[in-house]
Amino acid sequence: MTDDTGERVTRRRFLRTGAGVAAAGVAATGSAAAQEDGGGGSTEITVGPGGSNVFDPETAYVEPGGTVKWVWDSGGHNVAVESTPDGAEWTGHEPIEDAGFEYEHTFETEGTYEYVCTPHASVGMTGVVEVTTDPPEEPQGYQSILPNSAKTLGVAAVGSMTSVLGLTYFFMRYGGDYGEGDHE
Missing domain, CATH: 1.10.287 (Helix Hairpins)
Known part of the structure; x- marks a missing residue:
């Protein structure tokens, strides 16, 4: 041929x-x-993976201008803000949602954002978003940018x-x- x-x-x-x-x-x-x-990066946090009372990952890193998306894998959870850096405008998502729900927020202000799942805070369902231009090398640095x-x-x-x-x-x-x- x-x-x-x-x-x-x-x-x-x-x-x-x-x-x-x-x-x-x-x-x-x-x-x-x-x-x-x-720009700014993005990451995804699974809410209640496999029916567990955790956020996965528990700590997420994004650059200023980065977006975090919470995806509910099981029902009965929320994202209630515990603390934010000065000048930050983030109110979380307090209504209780079921599996398949998604919520996202773009973080502009550098600093530490702490949140909990209100119904499961007593069993340790807490999370942190670190908005920084210098994430730690370990364990993962920035999560999925793709x-x-x-x-x-x-x-x-x-x-x-x-x-x-x-x-x-x-x-x-x-x-x-x-x-x-x-x-x-």
């Missing part, structure tokens, strides 16, 4: 080209996701490209619907 320039198309050349295309697609997906973030939708899109794109490459290889290897004289 030959390409448009008359050169022979080998499996190795085909797969090398396909791998390059797949890598470019993954890089483009990551760049688009990073541009979408808009939205889950971008990660899913990247995985789907790579899967799609791999499928196309696999089918193309199969047809190149084993043939297809060629008329007489159309193949070598």
